[in-house]
């Protein structure tokens with residue numbers, strides 16, 4: 160029986176379902192080294208995650224002094240090539256993720272991933288971690304076309320559509336997620352354990368959780384704020 164007031168749950172990926180910062184950090188460091196810059200601690204990369212790989216590398220290079228568009232392009236290409244080969248070396252679901260996904264599946268909830276990663280990377284990682292089958296659809300930063308990724312609402316609308324419609328709640332860890340969910344008019348939960356580019360309680364979420372074990376209990380207590 161479904162005891163939560165939603166039929167659809169949309170998930171951000173990096174910093175929400177999966178701890179991916181080490182693999183992303185290694186990819187950034189690969190590009191930094193190629194450009195002749197010093198490596199940075201992978202923990203430092205966390206706050207750069209959320210807007211996709213391009214923004215992550217841009218921010219890392221800005222911190223290192225900045226580059227021209229011409230210098231940027233080959234480094235970005237190198238990052239993507241490296242990440243394609245090393246995207247699930249250290250990346251793992253957060254504690255409580257599997258039990259939570261099973262709990263939602265038992266309730267007949269349709270689940271979707273809405274990430275700013277490239278769709279192919281997201282699908283590849285979730286497949287390698289044996290998690291892809293939980294999801295009705297995986298929508299990446301490139302799925303909807305240019306200018307239509309989070310913080311735009313488009314990928315959330317598309318996820319709801321692909322899940323057959325119905326009341327939806329979204330969970331994410333960054334300002335991109337909060338803005339996208341607000342623009343799509345769906346309630347939103349903040350993952351305080353993630354890479355929050357702002358303190359979790361300042362993200363403007365309806366609810367803040369400290370671990371994925373808290374997610375289903377939080378949903379049970381959440382009124383259906385919106386029928387889509």
Ligand SMILES: O=C(O)COP(=O)(O)O
Nearest residue numbers: 172173209210211274275
């Ligand atoms: O890789 C990123 O920067 C963003 O990914 P996310 O949308 O899954 O957090």
Ligand SMILES: [Mg+2]
Nearest residue numbers: 171173174332
């Ligand atoms: Mg995220």
